[in-house]
Amino acid sequence: MLRLHYNLERVSMGLVAAIIVAASIGGLVEIAPLFTIDETLEAPADLRPHTPLELAGREIYIREGCYACHSQMVRTLADEIDRYGPYSLAAESAYDHPMLWGSKRTGPDLARIGEKYSDAWHAAHLVNPRAVVPASIMPAYPWLAATPLETSSLSAQMATLARLGVPYSRERIANAAQDALAQARPDSAGATGVAERYGARVAVRPFGGDPTRLTEMDAVVAYLQSLGRLTTAAHDPH
Template sequence: MLKLHYNLEKLSMGLVGAIIAVASVGGLVEIAPLFTIEETVVIPDDLRPHTPLELAGREIYIREGCYACHSQMVRSLADEIDRYGPYSLAAESAWDHPMLWGSKRTGPDLARLGGKYSDDWHVAHLINPRSVVPVSIMPAYPWLVQPLDTDLLEDSLATLARMGVPYDEKMITSAEGDALGQSRPDSDGAAGVRTRYGEELAVRLFDGDPGRLTEMDALVAYLQSLGTLTGAPYDLPTEGAQ
Protein backbone atom coordinates (compact mmCIF):
# COMPACT_ATOMS: atom_id res chain seq x y z
CA MET A 1 0.00 0.00 0.00
CA LEU A 2 2.81 2.40 0.90
CA LYS A 3 4.56 1.52 -2.37
CA LEU A 4 1.37 2.29 -4.30
CA HIS A 5 1.06 5.63 -2.54
CA TYR A 6 4.74 6.38 -3.17
CA ASN A 7 4.35 5.64 -6.89
CA LEU A 8 1.15 7.71 -7.01
CA GLU A 9 3.02 10.70 -5.57
CA LYS A 10 5.33 10.60 -8.58
CA LEU A 11 2.36 11.18 -10.88
CA SER A 12 0.93 14.60 -10.06
CA MET A 13 -2.18 14.16 -12.18
CA GLY A 14 -2.76 10.72 -10.75
CA LEU A 15 -2.52 12.12 -7.22
CA VAL A 16 -4.96 14.90 -8.12
CA GLY A 17 -7.35 12.32 -9.57
CA ALA A 18 -7.14 10.19 -6.44
CA ILE A 19 -7.83 13.21 -4.22
CA ILE A 20 -10.87 14.13 -6.33
CA ALA A 21 -12.16 10.56 -6.20
CA VAL A 22 -11.84 10.31 -2.42
CA ALA A 23 -13.38 13.76 -1.89
CA SER A 24 -16.24 12.87 -4.24
CA VAL A 25 -17.06 9.76 -2.24
CA GLY A 26 -17.16 11.81 0.95
CA GLY A 27 -19.31 14.46 -0.71
CA LEU A 28 -21.77 11.91 -2.04
CA VAL A 29 -22.11 10.28 1.36
CA GLU A 30 -22.79 13.65 3.01
CA ILE A 31 -24.87 15.40 0.34
CA ALA A 32 -26.75 12.77 -1.67
CA PRO A 33 -29.08 11.71 1.19
CA LEU A 34 -30.33 15.31 1.50
CA PHE A 35 -32.01 15.01 -1.91
CA THR A 36 -34.14 12.14 -0.63
CA ILE A 37 -35.35 14.03 2.44
CA GLU A 38 -38.56 15.96 1.78
CA GLU A 39 -37.73 18.73 4.22
CA THR A 40 -34.39 19.24 5.94
CA VAL A 41 -35.25 22.44 7.81
CA VAL A 42 -38.44 22.84 9.82
CA ILE A 43 -39.50 26.49 9.61
CA PRO A 44 -40.89 27.85 12.90
CA ASP A 45 -44.55 28.85 12.83
CA ASP A 46 -43.75 32.33 14.15
CA LEU A 47 -40.93 33.12 11.70
CA ARG A 48 -41.73 36.31 9.82
CA PRO A 49 -39.98 37.66 6.73
CA HIS A 50 -38.14 40.96 6.80
CA THR A 51 -40.24 44.04 6.24
CA PRO A 52 -39.44 46.18 3.17
CA LEU A 53 -37.54 48.66 5.36
CA GLU A 54 -35.52 45.90 7.05
CA LEU A 55 -34.89 44.30 3.67
CA ALA A 56 -33.56 47.62 2.33
CA GLY A 57 -31.33 47.83 5.40
CA ARG A 58 -30.06 44.33 4.73
CA GLU A 59 -29.08 45.34 1.20
CA ILE A 60 -27.20 48.34 2.62
CA TYR A 61 -25.52 46.03 5.16
CA ILE A 62 -24.32 43.86 2.26
CA ARG A 63 -23.38 46.87 0.11
CA GLU A 64 -21.18 48.35 2.81
CA GLY A 65 -19.42 45.03 3.43
CA CYS A 66 -20.54 44.65 7.05
CA TYR A 67 -20.69 40.86 6.61
CA ALA A 68 -16.91 40.83 6.05
CA CYS A 69 -16.25 41.71 9.70
CA HIS A 70 -19.40 40.49 11.48
CA SER A 71 -20.78 36.97 11.48
CA GLN A 72 -24.43 36.17 12.13
CA MET A 73 -24.12 32.69 13.57
CA VAL A 74 -23.80 31.85 17.25
CA ARG A 75 -22.18 28.44 17.53
CA SER A 76 -23.24 25.87 20.11
CA LEU A 77 -20.24 26.55 22.36
CA ALA A 78 -20.74 27.48 25.99
CA ASP A 79 -18.67 30.67 25.83
CA GLU A 80 -20.51 31.89 22.72
CA ILE A 81 -23.91 31.19 24.24
CA ASP A 82 -22.86 33.05 27.39
CA ARG A 83 -21.76 36.07 25.35
CA TYR A 84 -24.29 36.22 22.52
CA GLY A 85 -27.32 34.17 23.55
CA PRO A 86 -28.96 31.00 22.17
CA TYR A 87 -27.09 29.27 19.37
CA SER A 88 -28.29 29.89 15.83
CA LEU A 89 -30.73 27.61 14.03
CA ALA A 90 -30.68 26.97 10.30
CA ALA A 91 -34.42 27.70 10.26
CA GLU A 92 -33.79 31.31 11.25
CA SER A 93 -32.15 31.89 7.86
CA ALA A 94 -34.70 29.91 5.83
CA TRP A 95 -35.80 33.04 3.96
CA ASP A 96 -32.43 34.79 3.75
CA HIS A 97 -31.06 35.11 0.23
CA PRO A 98 -28.13 35.04 0.64
CA MET A 99 -27.58 33.87 4.21
CA LEU A 100 -25.03 35.95 6.13
CA TRP A 101 -23.71 33.46 8.67
CA GLY A 102 -20.07 34.28 7.94
CA SER A 103 -17.02 33.18 9.88
CA LYS A 104 -14.95 36.37 10.21
CA ARG A 105 -15.24 38.23 13.49
CA THR A 106 -13.20 41.38 13.37
CA GLY A 107 -16.26 42.76 15.16
CA PRO A 108 -18.70 40.83 17.38
CA ASP A 109 -21.33 38.43 16.11
CA LEU A 110 -24.63 40.19 15.35
CA ALA A 111 -27.08 37.28 15.28
CA ARG A 112 -28.76 38.40 18.54
CA LEU A 113 -28.19 42.16 18.20
CA GLY A 114 -31.84 43.22 18.00
CA GLY A 115 -32.91 45.20 21.08
CA LYS A 116 -29.47 45.10 22.70
CA TYR A 117 -28.83 48.80 22.07
CA SER A 118 -31.08 51.80 21.45
CA ASP A 119 -31.69 53.31 18.02
CA ASP A 120 -29.77 56.42 19.10
CA TRP A 121 -26.78 54.25 20.00
CA HIS A 122 -26.80 52.61 16.56
CA VAL A 123 -27.06 55.96 14.79
CA ALA A 124 -24.14 57.40 16.77
CA HIS A 125 -22.13 54.20 16.30
CA LEU A 126 -22.62 54.14 12.52
CA ILE A 127 -21.79 57.83 12.07
CA ASN A 128 -18.73 57.72 14.35
CA PRO A 129 -18.00 54.36 16.07
CA ARG A 130 -15.40 55.93 18.40
CA SER A 131 -18.08 58.16 19.93
CA VAL A 132 -19.59 55.19 21.75
CA VAL A 133 -16.78 52.59 21.60
CA PRO A 134 -13.45 54.48 21.98
CA VAL A 135 -11.31 51.47 20.98
CA SER A 136 -13.41 50.55 17.95
CA ILE A 137 -11.61 49.99 14.63
CA MET A 138 -14.86 50.02 12.67
CA PRO A 139 -15.01 52.56 9.83
CA ALA A 140 -17.52 55.41 9.98
CA TYR A 141 -20.54 55.57 7.68
CA PRO A 142 -21.68 59.23 7.78
CA TRP A 143 -23.25 59.03 4.29
CA LEU A 144 -26.06 56.79 5.59
CA VAL A 145 -28.07 59.94 6.35
CA GLN A 146 -28.85 60.21 2.61
CA PRO A 147 -32.42 59.50 1.42
CA LEU A 148 -33.38 55.84 0.96
CA ASP A 149 -34.13 54.74 -2.61
CA THR A 150 -37.31 52.65 -2.41
CA ASP A 151 -37.94 52.25 -6.15
CA LEU A 152 -36.82 48.61 -6.26
CA LEU A 153 -38.47 47.39 -3.07
CA GLU A 154 -41.56 46.03 -4.82
CA ASP A 155 -39.43 44.12 -7.33
CA SER A 156 -37.21 42.80 -4.52
CA LEU A 157 -40.18 41.38 -2.61
CA ALA A 158 -41.63 39.89 -5.79
CA THR A 159 -38.33 38.17 -6.58
CA LEU A 160 -38.01 36.77 -3.06
CA ALA A 161 -41.62 35.57 -3.21
CA ARG A 162 -40.74 33.50 -6.27
CA MET A 163 -37.93 31.95 -4.20
CA GLY A 164 -40.33 30.85 -1.49
CA VAL A 165 -40.35 33.79 0.93
CA PRO A 166 -43.99 34.22 2.06
CA TYR A 167 -44.66 37.69 0.70
CA ASP A 168 -48.23 37.90 -0.58
CA GLU A 169 -49.52 40.22 -3.29
CA LYS A 170 -50.58 42.89 -0.82
CA MET A 171 -47.15 42.90 0.84
CA ILE A 172 -45.50 43.29 -2.56
CA THR A 173 -47.69 46.13 -3.82
CA SER A 174 -47.47 47.93 -0.46
CA ALA A 175 -43.67 47.67 -0.20
CA GLU A 176 -42.83 51.36 -0.64
CA GLY A 177 -45.63 52.52 1.64
CA ASP A 178 -44.73 49.94 4.29
CA ALA A 179 -41.10 51.09 4.29
CA LEU A 180 -42.22 54.62 5.02
CA GLY A 181 -44.93 53.51 7.46
CA GLN A 182 -42.52 51.51 9.63
CA SER A 183 -40.43 54.63 10.22
CA ARG A 184 -43.43 56.91 10.86
CA PRO A 185 -45.35 55.65 13.94
CA ASP A 186 -47.95 58.43 13.70
CA SER A 187 -48.72 57.94 10.02
CA ASP A 188 -51.59 56.03 8.39
CA GLY A 189 -49.07 53.56 6.99
CA ALA A 190 -47.97 52.41 10.45
CA ALA A 191 -51.18 50.44 11.01
CA GLY A 192 -50.88 48.79 7.59
CA VAL A 193 -47.34 47.55 8.08
CA ARG A 194 -48.26 46.15 11.51
CA THR A 195 -51.25 44.36 9.98
CA ARG A 196 -49.04 42.67 7.41
CA TYR A 197 -45.99 41.89 9.57
CA GLY A 198 -47.35 41.58 13.12
CA GLU A 199 -48.45 43.81 15.96
CA GLU A 200 -45.10 43.30 17.72
CA LEU A 201 -43.22 44.89 14.84
CA ALA A 202 -40.95 47.82 15.76
CA VAL A 203 -42.48 50.94 14.21
CA ARG A 204 -40.61 54.12 15.14
CA LEU A 205 -38.29 56.91 14.00
CA PHE A 206 -35.16 54.78 13.74
CA ASP A 207 -32.83 57.64 12.83
CA GLY A 208 -34.71 60.19 14.95
CA ASP A 209 -35.53 62.42 11.96
CA PRO A 210 -39.25 62.56 11.04
CA GLY A 211 -38.57 64.68 8.00
CA ARG A 212 -37.35 62.02 5.60
CA LEU A 213 -36.74 58.32 5.08
CA THR A 214 -32.99 57.59 5.09
CA GLU A 215 -30.59 54.72 4.62
CA MET A 216 -29.88 55.08 8.34
CA ASP A 217 -33.55 54.29 9.06
CA ALA A 218 -33.29 51.13 6.98
CA LEU A 219 -29.99 49.88 8.38
CA VAL A 220 -30.95 50.51 12.02
CA ALA A 221 -34.31 48.79 11.43
CA TYR A 222 -32.47 45.78 10.02
CA LEU A 223 -29.96 45.64 12.88
CA GLN A 224 -32.79 45.85 15.41
CA SER A 225 -34.53 42.92 13.70
CA LEU A 226 -31.59 40.52 14.05
CA GLY A 227 -32.53 37.65 16.35
CA THR A 228 -36.14 38.82 16.71
CA LEU A 229 -37.84 37.22 13.70
CA THR A 230 -38.69 34.03 15.62
CA GLY A 231 -38.66 32.91 19.23
CA ALA A 232 -37.58 29.35 18.32
CA PRO A 233 -33.92 29.66 19.51
CA TYR A 234 -35.08 30.86 22.92
CA ASP A 235 -37.28 27.77 23.37
CA LEU A 236 -34.30 25.39 23.15
CA PRO A 237 -32.38 24.15 26.22
CA THR A 238 -28.83 25.49 26.46
CA GLU A 239 -27.56 23.30 29.31
CA GLY A 240 -24.79 20.95 28.37
CA ALA A 241 -23.85 22.81 25.19
CA GLN A 242 -20.33 21.92 24.11
Protein backbone atom coordinates (compact mmCIF):
# COMPACT_ATOMS: atom_id res chain seq x y z
CA MET A 1 0.00 0.00 0.00
CA LEU A 2 2.83 2.37 0.89
CA ARG A 3 4.62 1.53 -2.37
CA LEU A 4 1.43 2.27 -4.32
CA HIS A 5 1.14 5.64 -2.59
CA TYR A 6 4.82 6.33 -3.20
CA ASN A 7 4.49 5.54 -6.90
CA LEU A 8 1.37 7.72 -7.11
CA GLU A 9 3.28 10.65 -5.62
CA ARG A 10 5.86 10.34 -8.36
CA VAL A 11 3.16 10.85 -11.00
CA SER A 12 1.86 14.35 -10.30
CA MET A 13 -1.15 14.17 -12.63
CA GLY A 14 -2.15 10.83 -11.16
CA LEU A 15 -1.98 12.29 -7.67
CA VAL A 16 -4.14 15.24 -8.75
CA ALA A 17 -6.67 12.85 -10.27
CA ALA A 18 -6.75 10.76 -7.08
CA ILE A 19 -7.32 13.89 -4.98
CA ILE A 20 -10.19 14.95 -7.25
CA VAL A 21 -11.79 11.51 -7.00
CA ALA A 22 -11.48 11.44 -3.20
CA ALA A 23 -12.86 14.98 -2.85
CA SER A 24 -15.73 14.19 -5.22
CA ILE A 25 -16.77 11.15 -3.18
CA GLY A 26 -16.71 13.18 0.03
CA GLY A 27 -18.64 16.03 -1.57
CA LEU A 28 -21.24 13.65 -3.01
CA VAL A 29 -21.81 12.05 0.39
CA GLU A 30 -22.38 15.48 1.96
CA ILE A 31 -24.33 17.17 -0.83
CA ALA A 32 -26.57 14.40 -2.23
CA PRO A 33 -28.81 14.13 0.88
CA LEU A 34 -29.65 17.84 0.58
CA PHE A 35 -31.67 17.14 -2.56
CA THR A 36 -34.13 15.09 -0.50
CA ILE A 37 -34.26 17.37 2.54
CA ASP A 38 -37.78 18.58 1.68
CA GLU A 39 -38.96 14.99 1.90
CA THR A 40 -37.12 14.10 5.10
CA LEU A 41 -37.48 17.30 7.15
CA GLU A 42 -40.93 18.10 8.53
CA ALA A 43 -41.46 21.40 10.30
CA PRO A 44 -43.02 21.07 13.80
CA ALA A 45 -46.70 21.94 13.93
CA ASP A 46 -46.09 24.81 16.33
CA LEU A 47 -43.05 26.26 14.54
CA ARG A 48 -43.59 29.91 13.67
CA PRO A 49 -41.47 32.05 11.36
CA HIS A 50 -39.64 35.09 12.65
CA THR A 51 -41.67 38.26 12.97
CA PRO A 52 -40.56 41.20 10.77
CA LEU A 53 -38.69 42.75 13.72
CA GLU A 54 -36.91 39.48 14.54
CA LEU A 55 -36.14 38.94 10.87
CA ALA A 56 -34.58 42.41 10.68
CA GLY A 57 -32.52 41.57 13.77
CA ARG A 58 -31.36 38.34 12.16
CA GLU A 59 -30.16 40.24 9.10
CA ILE A 60 -28.22 42.67 11.32
CA TYR A 61 -26.81 39.70 13.26
CA ILE A 62 -25.50 38.28 9.98
CA ARG A 63 -24.33 41.69 8.75
CA GLU A 64 -22.22 42.24 11.85
CA GLY A 65 -20.64 38.79 11.56
CA CYS A 66 -22.01 37.48 14.87
CA TYR A 67 -22.37 33.99 13.34
CA ALA A 68 -18.58 33.82 12.93
CA CYS A 69 -18.09 33.54 16.71
CA HIS A 70 -21.41 32.10 17.90
CA SER A 71 -22.90 28.83 16.71
CA GLN A 72 -26.59 28.03 17.00
CA MET A 73 -26.32 24.27 17.35
CA VAL A 74 -26.37 22.46 20.67
CA ARG A 75 -24.75 19.09 20.05
CA THR A 76 -25.90 15.79 21.56
CA LEU A 77 -23.07 15.74 24.10
CA ALA A 78 -23.96 15.60 27.79
CA ASP A 79 -21.84 18.62 28.74
CA GLU A 80 -23.42 20.73 26.00
CA ILE A 81 -26.94 19.75 27.02
CA ASP A 82 -26.12 20.53 30.65
CA ARG A 83 -24.81 23.96 29.70
CA TYR A 84 -27.12 25.05 26.91
CA GLY A 85 -30.26 22.93 27.12
CA PRO A 86 -31.89 20.40 24.75
CA TYR A 87 -29.84 19.53 21.67
CA SER A 88 -30.77 21.24 18.42
CA LEU A 89 -33.15 19.63 15.94
CA ALA A 90 -32.87 20.20 12.20
CA ALA A 91 -36.62 20.86 12.12
CA GLU A 92 -36.16 23.92 14.33
CA SER A 93 -34.27 25.59 11.48
CA ALA A 94 -36.75 24.63 8.76
CA TYR A 95 -37.51 28.30 8.03
CA ASP A 96 -33.94 29.61 8.37
CA HIS A 97 -32.31 30.89 5.18
CA PRO A 98 -29.40 30.66 5.61
CA MET A 99 -29.22 28.38 8.63
CA LEU A 100 -26.71 29.46 11.27
CA TRP A 101 -25.78 26.19 12.96
CA GLY A 102 -22.00 26.45 12.52
CA SER A 103 -19.20 25.04 14.62
CA LYS A 104 -17.27 28.13 15.74
CA ARG A 105 -17.37 28.73 19.48
CA THR A 106 -15.31 31.83 20.22
CA GLY A 107 -18.39 32.87 22.16
CA PRO A 108 -21.09 30.63 23.67
CA ASP A 109 -23.72 28.87 21.59
CA LEU A 110 -26.89 30.95 21.24
CA ALA A 111 -29.43 28.33 20.19
CA ARG A 112 -31.24 28.53 23.57
CA ILE A 113 -30.42 32.12 24.53
CA GLY A 114 -34.02 33.35 24.16
CA GLU A 115 -35.37 34.85 27.42
CA LYS A 116 -32.37 33.56 29.37
CA TYR A 117 -31.34 37.17 30.05
CA SER A 118 -33.35 40.38 30.19
CA ASP A 119 -33.66 42.83 27.30
CA ALA A 120 -31.69 45.37 29.34
CA TRP A 121 -28.86 42.84 29.80
CA HIS A 122 -28.65 42.19 26.07
CA ALA A 123 -28.72 45.91 25.25
CA ALA A 124 -25.97 46.66 27.79
CA HIS A 125 -23.95 43.69 26.55
CA LEU A 126 -24.12 44.83 22.94
CA VAL A 127 -23.18 48.42 23.79
CA ASN A 128 -20.26 47.40 26.03
CA PRO A 129 -19.75 43.65 26.57
CA ARG A 130 -17.27 44.13 29.40
CA ALA A 131 -19.80 46.11 31.41
CA VAL A 132 -21.69 42.88 32.12
CA VAL A 133 -19.05 40.20 31.35
CA PRO A 134 -15.66 41.59 32.45
CA ALA A 135 -13.68 38.80 30.75
CA SER A 136 -15.51 39.14 27.41
CA ILE A 137 -13.48 39.57 24.23
CA MET A 138 -16.55 40.39 22.15
CA PRO A 139 -16.42 43.69 20.23
CA ALA A 140 -18.86 46.44 21.16
CA TYR A 141 -21.79 47.47 18.95
CA PRO A 142 -22.87 50.83 20.41
CA TRP A 143 -24.20 52.11 17.07
CA LEU A 144 -27.09 49.66 17.19
CA ALA A 145 -28.80 51.76 19.86
CA ALA A 146 -28.36 54.96 17.82
CA THR A 147 -29.25 53.66 14.36
CA PRO A 148 -32.92 53.82 13.27
CA LEU A 149 -34.17 50.51 11.93
CA GLU A 150 -34.78 50.50 8.20
CA THR A 151 -38.08 48.69 7.58
CA SER A 152 -38.92 49.54 3.96
CA SER A 153 -37.28 46.39 2.58
CA LEU A 154 -38.89 43.94 5.02
CA SER A 155 -41.86 43.13 2.77
CA ALA A 156 -39.54 42.27 -0.11
CA GLN A 157 -37.37 40.08 2.14
CA MET A 158 -40.40 38.23 3.44
CA ALA A 159 -41.79 37.75 -0.06
CA THR A 160 -38.49 36.17 -1.10
CA LEU A 161 -38.52 33.85 1.92
CA ALA A 162 -42.12 32.93 1.13
CA ARG A 163 -40.93 31.64 -2.26
CA LEU A 164 -38.51 29.40 -0.34
CA GLY A 165 -41.29 27.88 1.73
CA VAL A 166 -41.44 30.13 4.79
CA PRO A 167 -45.14 30.62 5.64
CA TYR A 168 -45.37 34.37 5.18
CA SER A 169 -48.86 35.06 3.94
CA ARG A 170 -49.80 38.05 1.82
CA GLU A 171 -51.22 39.68 4.93
CA ARG A 172 -47.99 39.18 6.87
CA ILE A 173 -45.94 40.54 3.97
CA ALA A 174 -48.17 43.57 3.48
CA ASN A 175 -47.99 44.48 7.18
CA ALA A 176 -44.26 43.87 7.63
CA ALA A 177 -43.14 47.43 8.36
CA GLN A 178 -46.16 48.12 10.56
CA ASP A 179 -45.66 44.92 12.56
CA ALA A 180 -41.95 45.62 13.07
CA LEU A 181 -42.79 48.96 14.65
CA ALA A 182 -45.75 47.61 16.65
CA GLN A 183 -43.81 44.72 18.20
CA ALA A 184 -41.55 47.23 19.95
CA ARG A 185 -44.52 49.38 21.05
CA PRO A 186 -46.92 47.32 23.18
CA ASP A 187 -49.28 50.27 23.70
CA SER A 188 -49.67 50.97 19.99
CA ALA A 189 -52.80 50.20 17.99
CA GLY A 190 -50.90 47.68 15.84
CA ALA A 191 -49.67 45.53 18.75
CA THR A 192 -52.72 43.27 18.62
CA GLY A 193 -52.11 42.69 14.92
CA VAL A 194 -48.68 41.22 15.66
CA ALA A 195 -50.24 38.67 18.05
CA GLU A 196 -52.99 37.85 15.56
CA ARG A 197 -50.55 37.20 12.73
CA TYR A 198 -47.75 35.46 14.67
CA GLY A 199 -49.39 34.02 17.77
CA ALA A 200 -49.86 34.93 21.40
CA ARG A 201 -46.38 33.62 22.35
CA VAL A 202 -44.66 36.44 20.45
CA ALA A 203 -43.05 38.99 22.79
CA VAL A 204 -44.30 42.55 22.28
CA ARG A 205 -42.26 45.12 24.21
CA PRO A 206 -39.62 47.86 23.76
CA PHE A 207 -36.62 45.56 23.40
CA GLY A 208 -34.11 48.41 23.14
CA GLY A 209 -35.57 50.19 26.15
CA ASP A 210 -37.05 53.25 24.39
CA PRO A 211 -40.59 52.77 23.03
CA THR A 212 -40.44 56.15 21.25
CA ARG A 213 -37.69 55.00 18.85
CA LEU A 214 -37.33 51.90 16.71
CA THR A 215 -33.63 51.10 16.43
CA GLU A 216 -31.40 48.28 15.25
CA MET A 217 -30.94 47.43 18.93
CA ASP A 218 -34.66 46.64 19.19
CA ALA A 219 -34.36 44.29 16.24
CA VAL A 220 -31.23 42.45 17.40
CA VAL A 221 -32.50 41.98 20.96
CA ALA A 222 -35.89 40.79 19.65
CA TYR A 223 -34.07 38.25 17.47
CA LEU A 224 -31.86 37.00 20.31
CA GLN A 225 -34.88 36.63 22.58
CA SER A 226 -36.62 34.49 19.94
CA LEU A 227 -33.81 31.93 19.65
CA GLY A 228 -34.94 28.54 20.88
CA ARG A 229 -38.50 29.76 21.40
CA LEU A 230 -40.03 29.43 17.93
CA THR A 231 -41.16 25.87 18.70
CA THR A 232 -41.37 23.56 21.69
CA ALA A 233 -40.24 20.54 19.65
CA ALA A 234 -36.81 20.26 21.30
CA HIS A 235 -38.43 20.19 24.75
CA ASP A 236 -40.94 17.49 23.81
CA PRO A 237 -39.80 14.17 25.37
CA HIS A 238 -41.51 12.30 22.54
